[in-house]
Amino acid sequence: MNAGVTPIIELRDVSKSFPGVKALDHVSFSLKPGECRALVGENGAGKSTLAKIIIGHYTPSEGALYVDGANVSEKGGYHVRSSQQMGIAVVHQELQLIPEMNGLENLFIGNYEKKFGLVSRKAMLRKGEELLSFLGAEVDLTVPVKELRMAEKQIIQLAKAVSMQAKMIIMDELTAVLQEKEIENIYRIIRILKQRGIGIIYISHRLDEIFEVCDTYTVLCDGRLIHSGEVGDVNKDELIAMIIGREMTQIFPPLNERIGDPILELKGLTSEKAFRNIDMTVRTGEVVGIAGLVGAGKTELLNAIFGNYKITDGEIIWKGEKVSFKSPSAAIRKGIGLVPDERKQLGLVMNFNVVHNITLPSLKRFEKVTMQHGREREEANGVAKRMRVKATPQQSVVKLSGGNQQKIVISKWVLADSELFLFDEPTRGIDVGAKAEIYKLIHDLTAKGKSVVIVSPELEELLGLCHSIYVMFEGEFQTCVSGEDKTQSNIISKLLGV
Ligand SMILES: Nc1ncnc2c1ncn2[C@@H]1O[C@H](COP(=O)(O)OP(=O)(O)OP(=O)(O)O)[C@@H](O)[C@H]1O
Numbered sequence: 001m002n003a004g005v006t007p008i009i010e011l012r013d014v015s016k017s018f019p020g021v022k023a024l025d026h027v028s029f030s031l032k033p034g035e036c037r038a039l040v041g042e043n044g045a046g047k048s049t050l051a052k053i054i055i056g057h058y059t060p061s062e063g064a065l066y067v068d069g070a071n072v073s074e075k076g077g078y079h080v081r082s083s084q085q086m087g088i089a090v091v092h093q094e095l096q097l098i099p100e101m102n103g104l105e106n107l108f109i110g111n112y113e114k115k116f117g118l119v120s121r122k123a124m125l126r127k128g129e130e131l132l133s134f135l136g137a138e139v140d141l142t143v144p145v146k147e148l149r150m151a152e153k154q155i156i157q158l159a160k161a162v163s164m165q166a167k168m169i170i171m172d173e174l175t176a177v178l179q180e181k182e183i184e185n186i187y188r189i190i191r192i193l194k195q196r197g198i199g200i201i202y203i204s205h206r207l208d209e210i211f212e213v214c215d216t217y218t219v220l221c222d223g224r225l226i227h228s229g230e231v232g233d234v235n236k237d238e239l240i241a242m243i244i245g246r247e248m249t250q251i252f253p254p255l256n257e258r259i260g261d262p263i264l265e266l267k268g269l270t271s272e273k274a275f276r277n278i279d280m281t282v283r284t285g286e287v288v289g290i291a292g293l294v295g296a297g298k299t300e301l302l303n304a305i306f307g308n309y310k311i312t313d314g315e316i317i318w319k320g321e322k323v324s325f326k327s328p329s330a331a332i333r334k335g336i337g338l339v340p341d342e343r344k345q346l347g348l349v350m351n352f353n354v355v356h357n358i359t360l361p362s363l364k365r366f367e368k369v370t371m372q373h374g375r376e377r378e379e380a381n382g383v384a385k386r387m388r389v390k391a392t393p394q395q396s397v398v399k400l401s402g403g404n405q406q407k408i409v410i411s412k413w414v415l416a417d418s419e420l421f422l423f424d425e426p427t428r429g430i431d432v433g434a435k436a437e438i439y440k441l442i443h444d445l446t447a448k449g450k451s452v453v454i455v456s457p458e459l460e461e462l463l464g465l466c467h468s469i470y471v472m473f474e475g476e477f478q479t480c481v482s483g484e485d486k487t488q489s490n491i492i493s494k495l496l497g498v
């Protein structure tokens with residue numbers, strides 16, 4: 001492909017070490033104009049680190065980085081600002097927006113539209129809206145971005161990259177927070193960008209996407225480059241085998257067959273702002289799915305069950321008894337655990353270490369006159385190991401890769417021995433091997449009589465895991481499918497409210 005063309009960026013034999021970890025180990029990598037290269041690998045493989053070296057956030061410990069054929073690591077002094085000036089943009093896992101500012105201000109920060117030397121808000125708004133319509137997205141640019149949904153924030157980041165006239169864009173798990181329809185839109189945008197000669201590095205754990213838009217791929221494993229090639233020359237199973245280093249025979253385990261009595265019933269549950277008239281039953285041993293587009297009210301519903309979102313009408317019945325949880329701690333005492341969708345804000349205490357995050361909701365169990373630290377550590381380690389968390393027990397969670405953080409949030413509710421697990425997009429950002437691990441965990445939990453309610457943007461995941469799936473549209477349940485009715489087409493039409 002484009003033989004002889006100078007790559008936009010090239011890494012030659014780059015290594016990057018952090019205390020105790022070699023995040024990149026002699027990796028060579030390049031990207032040409034108009035090329036979309038997939039960067040794949042397990043959680044903690046080094047993908048985001050590679051991205052951060054390209055944007056000048058990290059300096060390589062060894063090796064060199066070339067931009068447009070020139071060695072930029074030679075003299076030092078290559079920073080995030082330099083990469084921006086050279087037209088290298090990134091849409092990150094971690095958001096880079098200023099939460100208190102609105103979308104428009106975030107888009108044009110340091111780059112205001114001026115008219116007669118004055119900032120012209122009108123011109124900016126027009127330009128902002130042009131950008132959004134190019135991206136085929138609708139986002140309110142006038143409210144502080146902290147009030148926007150994750151997916152909307154991502155769109156603003158992407159719009160910003162496009163507006164900077166970037167010559168290459170790194171998309172680090174951009175689609176992890178997007179839904180089917182929005183992902184289609186991203187594909188469309190990528191195709192346009194490619195035609196304009198813009199290079200793209202596409203990082204994702206959703207391998208189907210790679211076959212949809214990428215030309216080439218690079219697989220990392222424990223910081224080492226395992227393989228690079230043309231997407232046209234491999235299939236999905238081969239790619240999975242390269243990523244996890246073994247064949248994977250079965251992704252979804254069979255459904256648990258021993259379903260018992262209702263453990264949770266919702267009757268006419270209503271919260272003025274988010275959802276109305278929700279009727280739902282969850283039995284012991286059952287996995288219940290909720291499908292719905294962004295804004296359908298799924299996250300709010302899970303939080304309402306967890307005592308974390310105000311209910312204005314209707315009933316929650318727990319084991320046959322009407323309950324009303326004033327706070328999450330009341331729900332936790334009854335045996336309910338929630339894995340939230342924004343783990344940074346809700347799921348983890350960032351400056352706590354791995355063990356202390358995992359044991360947080362179970363501390364009572366380790367208190368016998370004095371705290372039993374040894375047992376606490378042992379049990380936390382046991383769960384973390386089962387979840388294949390790549391981290392040492394004493395490590396603070398803030399520096400862990402995104403997927404490993406997610407595994408820790410799940411571990412903590414497993415250890416808390418909850419009876420009902422509320423999972424809000426639990427496999428977001430999780431690698432393919434660990435996904436299968438989580439599916440197996442869900443199976444094991446239900447086989448022990450535990451219950452699961454799961455929200456996921458991936459229909460394939462819901463279809464593979466759930467006994468029944470409720471489809472939510474604009475705050476209301478449209479239908480519940482189970483058994484033979486549990487098909488993709490039945491769900492898709494209801495997702496759009498038709
Ligand atoms: N600033 C840092 N300090 C210490 N260790 C770090 C730092 N950044 C990354 N690491 C470690 O380097 C390794 C690679 O992390 P990286 O974030 O690049 O993984 P990744 O491939 O992006 O994973 P994921 O798919 O989970 O996002 C991990 O072991 C991680 O814990």
Ligand SMILES: [Mg+2]
Binds near residue numbers: 047048093401402
């Ligand atoms: Mg990452």
